[in-house]
Amino acid sequence: MTDTSSEHTDGLLRIGEVARLFNLSVGTLRHYEQLGLLEPAHIDPASGYRYYGARQLSTLNTISNLRVLDLPLAQIREFVTTRDVDLMQRQLAQQQELIERKRRELERVSRKINNRLALLRGALDAELDTIYEVNAPELRCAVLRERVNPTDAYALEWQIRQLQKGQHETFVFLGNLGVGIAPERIATGDFDGYDEVFLLLDDTDDYLGDVEVRPAARCLTISFRGTHGQAAPRYELLLDYMHERDLSPAGPSREIALIDDIISDDPATYVTQITVPVTASK
Known part of the structure; x- marks a missing residue:
């Protein structure tokens, strides 16, 4: 027309x-x-x-x-x-369910961000090369047991891929990837390399695979300027501290680079933290 x-x-x-x-x-x-x-x-x-x-x-x-x-x-x-009013009811009900799932996911992400911010602020405010006794909470972690000797975070890329294999989301983030030395080696002063790579999991993480629960424990902790390649002298300080107080390692160490070359180009800002569970010597 x-x-x-x-x-x-x-x-x-x-x-x-x-x-x-x-x-x-x-x-x-x-x-x-x-x-x-x-x-x-x-x-x-x-x-x-x-x-x-x-x-x-x-x-x-x-x-x-x-x-x-x-x-x-x-x-x-x-x-x-x-x-169709019935259709609209179904659509709105489906949308409400979707929004509720999104809300729960956003809350989960918010908790993750809060945890990472707390770690970052703690790293920036930490008094370096000072040993503290702390009560560490129970931890969930995925563990890859193999000998590694990383000098920086990039050296763990293959192990990260192994821990992430088959997962539906990315778990590796600031402050939750680390390396550990077995307690037997710490006790003998053998700090040459590490025995495991671990991934700390939040309580909301749905990790597909074996998850270890490590109990709450009395721990010694020390933070220092540098990354994994500069850790050995700090283990010596921790071992001396244990000997002076009749303490023994009660589990593998947890060594985490809180600020490293992945998030900073300035080595003067790097901070690594070592935590070792301890118990009274027999």
């Missing part, structure tokens, strides 16, 4: 007017049309101008409200083309 007389456009709004009315772009309205969400009341066959009436404005209002609820456009199209 090619008649462009006012009888076809009386009481209708042009696309630009509708876009301004709903604070949308003309491109968005055209996209809605392409998806079958919003057909204009009239298209001028000569100029291609789009015109919209009360029904289209009502539909657009529904679309806008459903977009606020974050419903996908495909679901919105299904509703506005059927106007």
Whole structure:
């Protein structure tokens, strides 16, 4: 039909007017049309101008409200083309369930960020080369037992890939990857290399594979400027401290580079922390 007389456009709004009315772009309205969400009341066959009436404005209002609820456009199209109340109930229930899952995931991520921020602040504020006695909480960890001798974090890339193998999410992050020396070797002063690579897991981590639970323990801890390659002298300090107080290693050490060459280009900022569970010597 090619008649462009006012009888076809009386009481209708042009696309630009509708876009301004709903604070949308003309491109968005055209996209809605392409998806079958919003057909204009009239298209001028000569100029291609789009015109919209009360029904289209009502539909657009529904679309806008459903977009606020974050419903996908495909679901919105299904509703506005059927106007089925039961369908809308199902869609809203599904969306509520999805949002609830997202909320739980965001809370989990928020806890992870808080934990990492606490580790980073602790590393920045730590009094270096000073031994402290602490009560460490129970820990969950994934462990790869093999001899390694890393000089920096990049040297553990193969072990990281092994710990991450088959996982549906990335677990390696700031402050939760470390290396350990067996207690028997610590007791004899053998600090040449490490016996395991471990990945500390948060209580919300769903790790696929064997997970070890290491009990809460009395521990000695020391932080120093440097990374794994400079750790041996600190183990000597820890061992001397144990001998002076009749203590013995009660589990593998936990040595974690809190600030290293992965997150800083300045070696003067590197901080590594060693924690060793201890018990009274027999």
